[in-house]
Amino acid sequence: MTSIAKEEQGYRIMGMSIPIFLCVTLVTLAASFMGVLPKGMIGAIPIMMVIGAIFNEIGNKTPIIKDYLGGGPIVIIFGSAILVTYGLLPEKTGEIVISFMKAEGFLSFYIAALITGSILGMDRKLLIKASVRYLPAIIGGVMVSLGLVGMVGGMIGYGAKKAILYIGVPIMGGGMGAGAVPLSKIFGEALAVDPKEMLSVMIPALALGNAISIVAAGILDKIGKVKKGLTGNGTLLKNDGEEVKHEEITDKIDYKNLGIGLLLATTFFVWGNILAKFIPIHSYALMIISVAIIKGIGIVPRKYEVGAFQWFRFIMVNLTPALLVGIGIAYTDIQSVIDSFTIQYILLVTVTVVGSIIGSGVVGSIFGFYPIESAITAGLCMANMGGTGDVAVLSASKRMKLMPFAQISSRIGGAFMLILATALLKIFT
Structure with missing residues (x-):
């Protein structure tokens, strides 16, 4: 009961507690940088959801950006573009996301x-x-x-x-x-x-x-x-x-x-x-x-x-x-x-x-x-x-x-x- 009570309290991202969200994020990023992120929606969805959730939190909590520049959405879009453009995210991961967005519709x-x-x-x-x-x-x-x-x-x-x-x-x-x-x-x-x-x-x-x-x-x-x-x-x-x-x-x-x-x-x-x-x-x-x-x-x-x-x-x-x-x-x-x-x-x-x-x-x-x-x-x-x-x-x-x-x-x-x-x-x- 104690663990359940703790899980239901505190700051949450995507409805998940910070420890659980961090575990999900680490698994997804590890697969990405190890080059074993699956192709198709099974690999694209978790990496996109994790990155989106992180940038969304940043945008919605950052002064000026959250008040005047659209908050999370603008940070997600340009932050994600920067990750790929400047090689901060593996090229293969970028290709999986691009294929999921375009070829897989x-x-x-x-x-x-x-x-x-x-x-x-x-x-x-x-x-x-x-x-x-x-x-x-x-x-x-x-x-x-x-x-x-x-x-x-x-x-x-x-x-x-x-x-x-x-x-x-x-x-x-x-x-x-x-x-x-x-x-x-x-x-x-x-x-x-x-x-x-x-x-x-x-x-x-x-x-x-x-x-x-x-x-x-x-x-x-x-x-x-x-x-x-x-x-x-x-x-x-x-x-x-x-x-x-x-x-x-x-x-x-x-x-x-x-x-x-x-x-x-x-x-x-x-x-x-x-x-x-x-x-x-x-x-x-x-x-x-x-x-x-x-x-x-x-x-x-x-x-x-x-x-x-x-x-x-x-x-x-x-x-x-x-x-x-x-x-x-x-x-x-x-x-x-x-x-x-x-x-x-x-x-x-x-x-x-x-x-x-x-x-x-x-x-x-x-x-x-x-x-x-x-x-x-x-x-x-x-x-x-x-x-x-x-x-x-x-x-x-x-x-x-x-x-x-x-x-x-x-x-x-x-x-x-x-x-x-x-x-x-x-x-x-």
């Missing part, structure tokens, strides 16, 4: 759970009312962002056209795979330049814009705590005098429900890929639209909505720090961020991100959204690096349940940016 697995569970767990009336107003908030953020960066670029001698095309558009383009890569091809063909060369110009803007977006998300969360009228504390849509409630599912956890949620999330992801074979839209966007339609017409029995929501919560609570480690190792290029650190470049990237906040916040407020939530989802989730950036931004701002709207920004908003980029090239060239 952990990022997609995570986002599928969040999209399905968060949409099916929403109030149906709230979802319908919010969705029809969301695109104007995205467009507002894009227009103000590109307008500001063009104006400032012209004023400081960088060039308005160059600032818009090479900095503004890539940052607001929906990430790497759905944004920068197709953008580099569009730019390359229009400007008669090798797409690889264009991509090398865009990547630093994306990396730095993503970093600033994460920091800005933490700052917006802090502002919301001071200016409470600007935020819905994770709720996007204002009531506008109507009784519109977000139903938080509080049913008792059921193991079968978790299994149902797992199956639904992965099936919706597969369905998105099937639709993408016939419809020229990103599979994530098609998945979001499918889940939203099914939720909107109300054909899913509550039991299945509960299962999807509980699975989403399980994944979010337990695996978010681990995922952020993967983002840091597999998707964050520290050297690209460092190389782009000139005052002129930083100013233009910052102006782009700030423009996205102002435009989406103001337009979103006009259309009935809380300014901070609108700025985070319709603004910062356009300015970050797609799905990976969405997780980081929402985690830093402590608004992870807004993932469906963040994904609309990254996917549908990203598709809008490809069309806009084509139009801008015709104007400027």
